[in-house]
Amino acid sequence: MDDLERRIREHAHRIWLEEGCPSGREEAHWEMARELVAIEDGQRDATRPNPVATEGEEVIHPEPVEPAEAVEGLGDLPGRTDQSEGRDYPKRKGRRPAGRS
Structure with a gap:
C-alpha cells in the first residue's frame, strides 16, 4: 500500500468513526x-518556496508564474471606485416621502 492510499484509508476510517460507524456509507467516506x-x-505545495526565487543559483522556470496577458489590461476596466467618481446623485427638494405629513 502506497502512502497516498494509506492516508486516504486513515481519513476514511476516522470519518467513519466520527459518524458513529454507519454501514453503507463507504463510498461517501472514501x-x-x-x-x-x-x-x-x-x-x-502552496507553502513551498518559489523555485524561481531560490538564492545562489539561477533557476529557469518552464513557464512564467503569471502569464503576461493576465496583467497587461488591468487598468482597462473601471473598478468599483471609478464607476461613480464625481457623480453625486441629485436629492429631491421640497418633496416629502409618501405617508408623511
Missing part, C-alpha cells in the same frame, strides 16, 4: 477522505 488528502497536499 470520497471525503480523498478530498481531505487533496486539500492537505495542496496546502503543502
Whole structure:
C-alpha cells in the first residue's frame, strides 16, 4: 500500500468513526477522505518556496508564474471606485416621502 492510499484509508476510517460507524456509507467516506488528502497536499505545495526565487543559483522556470496577458489590461476596466467618481446623485427638494405629513 502506497502512502497516498494509506492516508486516504486513515481519513476514511476516522470519518467513519466520527459518524458513529454507519454501514453503507463507504463510498461517501472514501470520497471525503480523498478530498481531505487533496486539500492537505495542496496546502503543502502552496507553502513551498518559489523555485524561481531560490538564492545562489539561477533557476529557469518552464513557464512564467503569471502569464503576461493576465496583467497587461488591468487598468482597462473601471473598478468599483471609478464607476461613480464625481457623480453625486441629485436629492429631491421640497418633496416629502409618501405617508408623511
